[in-house]
Amino acid sequence: MSAVTKVSRRSFLQTTGLAGSGLILGVRHGWASLIPVPGLDPESSVFEPNVWVSIGEDGVVSLTVHRQEMGQGARTTCCMLLSEELEVDLEDVKVVQALGDPKYGNQSTGGSTTVRLNWFPLRRAGAAAREMLVEAAARRWGVPAADCRAESGAVLHGSERLTYGELAAAAAELPVPEDPSLKDPADFKLIGTPQRLIDTEDMVRGDAVYGYDVDLPDLLVASVERSPVAKGSFLSYDADAARAVRDVVDVIELEPNATGLTNAGVAVLATNTWAAMQGRAALNVQWEPGPLATETSDQRRAELEQIASEPGTVGRAEGDFEAAAASAERIFEATYYAPYAVHAMMEPPAATAHVQGDRCDVWSATQAPQWTVGEVAGALGIPGSNVAVHVTLLGGAFGRKSKPDYAVEAALLSQKSGRPVKVLFTREDEIRHAFYHPESYQVLRAALGPGGSPTGWMHRSVFPAIGWTFPDGGATPGGQERGLGLTTMPYRFPNIQIEAGRVASSVRIGWMRSVCNMFHATAVQSFMDELAHELGRDPVEFHMAMLGEPRIMEVEGSDSQFPYDTGRLKAVGEAAAEMAGWGRTLPARQGLGFAMHYSFFSYAAMVAHVSVSQAGELTVHRVDTAVDCGPVVNPDAIEAQMQGAVAMGLSLAKFGRISLREGAVEQGNYHDYPVVRLPEMPRINVRIIQTGDVPTGIGEPGVPPTMPAVLNAIFAATGVRIRDLPLEGQDLS
């Protein structure tokens, strides 16, 4: 085995200011040195045309990444967009992770937005810097800029060559072009080519720094026993028993914060994690569970069903469904249920804070650094400008790490203890103190006219809105949540009625990879499959027929900037069917299932090939998937995202269930909240279709079609129609 060629090492340590053995607080003087300008010594930086590009006289090109890395490749894609237009080689740049700061615009990494929202801004940032460097070289040589070209970190004219480092000082004197010219996509050298994620070598060496890995001199580790029921309070606990544990330093109470992000808790602070956990176990906290300790999952389900029997808030109405139903030959109806689910990303939430006077540094595995700034500042009662949020790598996130609750806890504990404090969630904390993917109950009805012609579509979706998480939020799902797969139903029914029902939640609701699209796609795509079988039609043929002629949809959940084109949906659907050999004859108890879905302005279709043994054991052999997310930046990352989406969708379909008993979550670790393991992973074939000239999302759109594709395949294999998730415990024999 040959040695790896020396790849440039981009240790995350260097990029977060935690160089070497850690940021040496207290040695430097003055606040300015405590907020390192990311990765740069300001005095050596001579060319900084914008917040993303910086070139020192030493020739080091630094690119600042303002989006967070949680495995989706954001750090790499951001660098690709900048490097392409700047004309530097990806392996030659130094990557700096941005602090949370509004000067970068939207940093919140979620909603599959990184490429979609930065496609132009980051390319312009790179192009502006390139134009200035080229102009500086042209002036030096006394030639027109148009006769010069940039390549691999240098400007060239004939046989003359000046590196960016040599030009940096002169370029810094020039005005920043307001409207730099972008490359013709036909000239892209980097965009569209498969690239290894820039942190890969650190990751395989074990050098990558995650939220859990932050260390500071004098650090205390906190383990927090939180109320098992949201809004509960403690009656008593044994602080002395906790303090008696070796290496425990302090026991500190935490009050729930005003913004609803944190619940009451008792923190045990120690000089190492094990001691903090042992001390916490000794606390023996007695809880007053409060008013939310009444809810149990079975009762919840009955309540959801009841609400679904009444009209909800209309999100889309076309024609007159009631009239169509009244005159229909028959009504076909089905209902679907999915329980609460949780993220269970490999790295539980973790954040470190160091409060010094009215200043606070935070190191957090967060998707939302600016929200973290605001919440920490609010909790500490200090201005946001006094809070510096350094972002580590995220060991998975899936939406959970958009909430800054753990950073708030760390900040409060640092303020109270006077030392830097790292808050580590255990796995049980992660599962029991989450912001949950909502449970849902959905009713779908199709009105069928003469000859089985579909004349009406009614879909009512009942699920707790994300607003229940926040103090002022108790709400019916709004347009944003309805637009996640409910109102975006693409089929041509002459009469359409789409509603959302209001139900309260005793647990906090949050975003989870693709959010409401998951249960909406499961219901819509299962129902279309059921309807096809009811009408004796081939499911794929039926989907395509009901899509009809391509059109641009304007509904809740669409955006004219990224037009919702049913022709693109049709194209991925046809591609997936073709890849899978749709229609081929399979042995007994094997089946193919089809599903397709529009989300985050992208289009994804899947065919799952499953077999179900006589004993009812499910095997997913293969998933063929086609995806259209517009122009591609990093095709390797797209393939990886689709593989990951299938793994997540399959985990949820098989096992995903969070249940409540008297308001508390019953699950706690991977034994009772299982996820798929390597032997359960199907072969996955990914085809990328590139349509249009603006990229859309890829982190999430693969998840929604996975579940219905598998459920429809189970039906094809067995005749058993699964309408309740998860599969675990259900008889497929």
Place this chain on the structure above:
Amino acid sequence: MITLLVNGERLTVDADPAMPLLWVLRDLLNLKGTKYACGAGLCGSCTVHVDGEPVRSCIATVESVAGRPVTTIEGLANGDELHPVQLAWFETNTPQCGYCQPGQILSAVALLERSPKPTDEEIDEAMSGNLCRCGTYLRIREAIHRAAGGGGS
């Protein structure tokens, strides 16, 4: 004081003998490549080798490994030169978030030491204790075949 042999180095730590090896490595020896994810031996993220065998360091007490050779992810590479299994992971672009990968790599190294040319079935068996939530399983399987000299499957 407990004497440990970690990545070829003899070290002594002053720790509660019941402290899991994971926290000794991470908090007392500052070897943070070994990851916590479940604390109950369910997910494999904390996998290290003890006497060459894969062990879940979150449930192995420090006392139980005293004096026995322990290898962590930091002990695999030879300076700039990656271990063949790390290299295979690198070349196949296996990591996404990367968090579970040190444990995956150590499980794979142990597999390849006892079965240099593993079949898919052997890989399934050996790797089923290591969870990944990003869904890198297919590339993990490919990387193991590549490290075995098969150039990927």
